[in-house]
Amino acid sequence: MSSATSVPDPRFSRRRWVNRFARLRLLWVLLGAVAVLGLVGWVVWGTSALGVRHVVVDGAAAISQDQVVAAAAIGDGTPLAKLDVDAVAARVESLPLVANASVRRDWPRSVVISVRERVAVAVVEVDGSTRALDRDGVLFRAYDKAPPELPVVRLAASGDAADEAMREVATVVRSLDEQISRRLERVRAASMDSIILKLTDGALVRWGSAADSGQKALVLAQLLKQDATVYDVTAPERPTTRS
Numbered sequence: 001m002s003s004a005t006s007v008p009d010p011r012f013s014r015r016r017w018v019n020r021f022a023r024l025r026l027l028w029v030l031l032g033a034v035a036v037l038g039l040v041g042w043v044v045w046g047t048s049a050l051g052v053r054h055v056v057v058d059g060a061a062a063i064s065q066d067q068v069v070a071a072a073a074i075g076d077g078t079p080l081a082k083l084d085v086d087a088v089a090a091r092v093e094s095l096p097l098v099a100n101a102s103v104r105r106d107w108p109r110s111v112v113i114s115v116r117e118r119v120a121v122a123v124v125e126v127d128g129s130t131r132a133l134d135r136d137g138v139l140f141r142a143y144d145k146a147p148p149e150l151p152v153v154r155l156a157a158s159g160d161a162a163d164e165a166m167r168e169v170a171t172v173v174r175s176l177d178e179q180i181s182r183r184l185e186r187v188r189a190a191s192m193d194s195i196i197l198k199l200t201d202g203a204l205v206r207w208g209s210a211a212d213s214g215q216k217a218l219v220l221a222q223l224l225k226q227d228a229t230v231y232d233v234t235a236p237e238r239p240t241t242r243s
Contacts, residue, residue, distance in 0.1 A: 051076070051077035051078055051079050051080065051109065052074050052075070052076065052077065052078045052080055052083065052109060052110070052111055053076070053077075053109040053110065054109060054110040054111070055069050055072060055074055055110070055111050055113065056106070056110060056111070056112045056113070057069065057113050057114075057115065058112065058113070058114040058115070059114050059115040059116060059117065060115055060117070061117060062097055062117050063095060063097045063098065063115070063117060067095065068092055068095070068098075068101075068113055068115060069113075071091050071092050071094065071095050072088050072091055072092055072103075072111075072113055073088075073091055074088060074111060080105050080107065080108070080109065080111070081105075083105065083111065085103040085104065085105070085111075086103075088103045088111075088113070089101045089102060089103045089113075092113060092115060096118075096140045096141060097117050097118055097140060097141065098115050098116070098117060098118070099115075099116045099117060099118045099134065099136070099138075100115070100116050101113060101114065101115045101116075102114045118132070118134040118138065118140045118141075119134060119135065120132035120133060120134060120140075120141075120147070120150055121133060121134060121135050121150070121170060121173045121174055122150055122151045122152070122153050122169065122170070122173050122187060123143060123146045123147070123150050123151075123152055123153065124139060124152075124153045124154075124155065124166065125152060125153070125154055125155075126139070126155065126162075129142050130142065130143045130144075130145075130146045130152075131143070132150075133153060133166060133169070133170060134170065135170055135173075135174045136167070136170060137163070137166040137167030137168070137169065137170035137171070138166075139166070151173065151184040151185055151186055151187055151197075152185070152186050152187070153166070153169050153186070153187045153188075153189065154186065154187070154188050154189070155189050156188075156189065156190040156191065157189065157190070157191055157192070161191065161192070164192045165189040165191060165192045165195075166189075167192075167210075168189065168192045168195060168209060168210040169187050169189050169195060169210075171210035171213050172187070172195055172197075172207055172210050172213050173187065175213035175214050175216070175217040176217050176220075177217065177221060179221075180217070180220065180221065180224070183199045183200050183201070184197055184198075184199060184200075185198050185199060185200045186198040192209060192210070193208060193209040194208065194209075195207040195208065195209065195210070202229070203228065203229055203230065203231065204229065204230050204231070205220060205230075205231045205232075205233065206230065206231070206232040206233070206234050207233060207234065208233075208234030208235075212236055215236045216233040216236045218236075219233050219236045219239050220233050220239075223239055223241055226241055227243065228241035228242060228243050229242060229243055230242040
């Protein structure tokens with residue numbers, strides 16, 4: 001009895017070749033995509049093709065843009081993707097006149113640095129010089145002559161206690177409305193809990209600490225409608241005056 005020999009169906013052979021070709025094509029597509037991504041990554045991260053060419057500074061007035069750019073120290077051509085924006089901001093914030101800075105990439109080749117400058121709310125007589133005091137209680141520049149529109153702060157404390165007293169004074173000064181600010185001539189801080197304001201007419205305001213300064217400022221605005229030589233808002237719920 002003879003055995004029959006099976007002949008492969010040509011359709012199955014074609015199907016195998018089609019499937020194999022499809023897999024090879026997918027493999028080549030994937031390899032091509034990886035190559036393209038690698039090339040793009042190299043261009044973005046490893047070359048100066050998308051490197052820094054322009055540095056734009058926003059918010060600078062008292063300080064020059066050149067000073068900000070110099071402090072930022074961004075090398076020309078530095079790949080934008082590799083730029084450490086936090087480190088750049090920290091370098092700009094090291095400038096005495098800068099309160100804070102933010103840095104952002106502006107693709108394809110620019111960096112934007114936005115700065116907020118320190119603004120003096122008072123001047124402090126310390127170590128034989130007159131220094132500007134900002135709203136955060138930070139000393140940031142020296143004056144040859146104190147600006148007449150700024151109140152003068154005198155501290156009795158020193159060291160860390162003086163630093164804390166300056167922060168307290170800054171809180172007090174910025175809590176005052178514009179009308180009272182214009183009448184403020186001097187601030188004396190024997191300690192952070194003993195702050196006294198002297199007005200241009202010679203009247204004194206016993207403020208105490210900076211706690212509840214917003215409420216104290218509102219109470220003082222009402223008290224000033226009375227003629228007195230001393231206004232006491234150390235306890236704003238029980239203010240007093242003395243003629």
